[in-house]
Amino acid sequence: MNSVCRKIVSTNSIRHLRFMSQLGDLGSGAGKGGGGGGSIREAGGAFGKTExxxxxxxxxxxxxxxxxxxxxxxxxxxxxHEEQIKRHQEAIARHKEGVKKIQETEK
Structure with a gap:
């Protein structure tokens, strides 16, 4: 897994855990879980909801x-990868042409 995929997976995991750990409306103050994520959010009210x-x-x-x-x-x-495919197809065509020339000289 490349670094971009890992970052997305880790961000999604953190976000999912945040939602699962919340026991009320976002920004409504400290919940039963033992903390709310900062003094403004713990206080609740309009500031907490805004944050x-x-x-x-x-x-x-x-x-x-x-x-x-x-x-x-x-x-x-x-x-x-499409460019690599094109290069490989060109190489295959060259090799087939080489085999064809060898076969013609053997006759």
Whole structure:
């Protein structure tokens, strides 16, 4: 697994764990789980909800950027392998032509 894939997997895992560990509305204050993720979020209220929304937006944008990078990387990989296929097909054609010439000289 390449580094771009690993980053996306780890970010998704962290995000999933954050959601699973929350026992209430985001930003509504410290929950039964033993902590809320910072003094503003623990206090709850409008500031806590705003900070929770900003945090969610940050992770959403981060994940979107990582997916964009992964897509670009995969397009580059596809182009590379298509070029390699083309080169191998040209080499196969050259070798077949060489075999054909040898067979003609043997007759």
């Amino acid at each position: 929770a929304a900003r945090e969610e937006e940050f992770f959403y944008k981060k994940q979107k950027e990582q997916l964009k990078q992964l897509k670009s990387h995969l397009h580059d990989e596809i182009s590379f």
